[in-house]
């Protein structure tokens with residue numbers, strides 16, 4: 001950003017001019033005070049309305065009452081948000097030139113983007129001068145003054161767009177963009193960017209002051225905690241375009257590490273809700289790769305004033321009753337993720353039926369009932385024939401049970417010979433009805449049916465696949481024997497009924513099975529939110545309402561996971577396996593989509609197979625592509641190092657441009673593997689463990705915030721032991737878990753080991769090397785072949 005010659009800055013050689021800064025802060029404080037006064041007035045109005053509500057209840061029309069209630073809630077929500085949630089309610093300001101026309105939008109601001117032709121006049125000595133004609137303050141919610149002039153514009157409103165979009169190349173009407181830092185009701189500081197440095201601009205006859213070193217840099221330099229922060233105060237132009245892109249069909253966003261893809265996805269969810277709340281009442285689903293990333297990002301939407309309609313779910317938690325965060329080894333994950341599994345599961349769903357109910361001791365060989373005074377029997381051949389007949393076609397197995405039941409009754413009726421005794425069809429039909437009723441309520445029959453055609457659960461089928469012989473039958477000509485063995489072994493964690501721990505990749509299999517098996521219709525409880533009924537708008541709830549709603553939602557989720565959303569956002573989309581794409585695709589059949597990812601960070605071994613699955617999930621919908629090009633996370637020194645791995649992993653792919661440099665080069669350390677148990681059992685702390693701990697301690701002393709220690713997936717348990725007792729600023733992570741996260745400092749342990757762990761290992765290493773916002777240490781072992789400086793083979797130029 002260009003700096004004006006007379007800037008008042010914190011550093012960078014600018015003269016510090018406290019008088020100007022204080023005056024500017026005082027000015028913003030006055031404005032914030034006005035905003036709060038106005039809000040308090042609205043609260044009083046709301047309280048008056050509430051008190052008045054009971055009296056008026058008799059006379060108002062339903063529409064008027066609903067409108068009044070809406071006002072009460074709206075005022076209440078402002079107060080609640082102000083008092084309990086937002087640190088920096090008001091965060092931005094733009095000072096604008098006069099626009100081309102005098103039109104105002106619904107938020108009270110002038111709508112013209114371009115300045116009027118005569119907005120700029122000649123100043124002295126060949127310079128240009130202009131007057132500021134409009135000043136807008138931007139915040140998390142819109143607030144109007146009593147005379148409807150805007151005191152604060154909602155960041156998502158059209159009038160706020162220039163705050164994010166204006167650049168020195170295309171400034172539009174914006175002369176100065178200011179970010180205001182406040183806590184509670186106190187303004188702490190301001191940071192300005194001058195968009196038209198060539199102008200001398202005047203506000204109320206005084207020259208416009210410019211304070212600070214720019215908000216973006218201030219935000220990026222701050223140390224990181226365990227949760228992500230919103231970026232409303234410093235969204236950049238290319239990001240803003242994605243956030244506000246119209247939600248038609250599929251919006252695809254690609255960008256390298258740290259370009260703000262996750263942040264943009266979250267802000268887009270908030271924007272879409274603001275812009276068309278009714279349309280998105282059907283819910284927005286955000287799919288995240290790991291539970292760690294879910295909890296890292298969970299706070300952002302509430303800080304933007306949104307949460308009710310948005311569900312953030314990890315891939316392992318998308319299916320009701322499954323909450324998986326364990327990973328299979330890569331070779332197993334590859335099999336489970338492949339779309340070849342669809343055929344295997346289809347056969348397994350039908351094959352499991354033949355095993356009968358687990359507790360009935362296997363499938364019964366014959367059916368015997370007593371009806372019409374005689375004993376009727378169907379033998380194994382009859383039963384096989386009936387089963388085949390019932391299974392004809394592709395309908396879900398569980399839904400075919402009534403058909404199987406009817407075929408059994410037909411066969412028994414036939415065997416009884418009773419049908420032949422009636423010549424009158426009406427009498428025959430009545431006799432048949434009586435027969436069916438008698439037989440189908442007999443315990444011999446119902447018990448048989450339960451054992452012979454049990455209602456299958458997805459877990460039960462998965463458990464049946466743990467038998468290698470059986471599985472190889474179901475996987476014939478689809479999986480190789482080696483793959484069958486691996487798959488069967490990994491499913492042996494489940495007991496016969498299917499209870500037991502699931503892996504993340506099992507969950508997509510469960511979802512596929514859910515569809516293949518079908519769920520027989522059962523009466524369902526439908527809950528109606530009384531607040532929704534009253535106003536039709538969930539935004540009008542109070543904080544307490546929303547807390548209660550959150551609990552209720554969590555409970556409801558236990559009972560029934562929603563499976564169809566109005567908008568689906570997929571984060572880290574490059575990582576979804578074909579089976580996961582099928583699972584996610586089912587949740588947005590009618591939805592619009594935002595798909596966010598970076599192929600260079602893909603940990604899936606077969607990108608082409610994944611791309612085909614993605615195309616299938618998204619269907620033929622038209623797509624609009626965006627690219628993010630600036631890395632806001634890594635300083636240039638770290639970005640440069642990680643680019644070397646990118647060049648190996650994806651030759652020819654350009655890394656994003658780092659937006660800042662810190663002068664802190666990555667540190668290289670080495671450790672001899674030693675023979676003192678470091679590689680052995682969990683708990684043994686050898687040379688490697690000691691070195692990891694020492695390097696982590698060193699980073700802890702150097703940064704204020706978090707330190708991520710990334711190890712190969714196979715060493716996660718060891719890493720926990722190595723780092724025990726260092727406190728919660730240190731986070732041990734397996735390489736696949738690091739996805740999407742960031743830390744002030746990162747320690748990457750043995751690049752070679754991470755790279756060798758899977759066919760996508762180099763890309764996984766690239767992810768690990770791009771997590772740090774300030775400092776990076778790389779610890780090499782012997783297998784990394786470090787040179788004299790400790791730089792491992794993989795990271796040399």
Ligand SMILES: Nc1ncnc2c1ncn2[C@@H]1O[C@H](COP(=O)(O)OP(=O)(O)OP(=O)(O)O)[C@@H](O)[C@H]1O
Nearest residue numbers: 219231234235236257258259260261262263632740
């Ligand atoms: N405009 C911005 N202003 C301030 N901070 C930003 C901005 N854009 C991104 N950031 C910060 O940069 C970091 C990276 O953002 P984010 O995690 O969304 O990137 P990403 O593209 O999803 O990265 P990755 O692909 O590595 O997961 C975050 O700390 C985010 O807050």
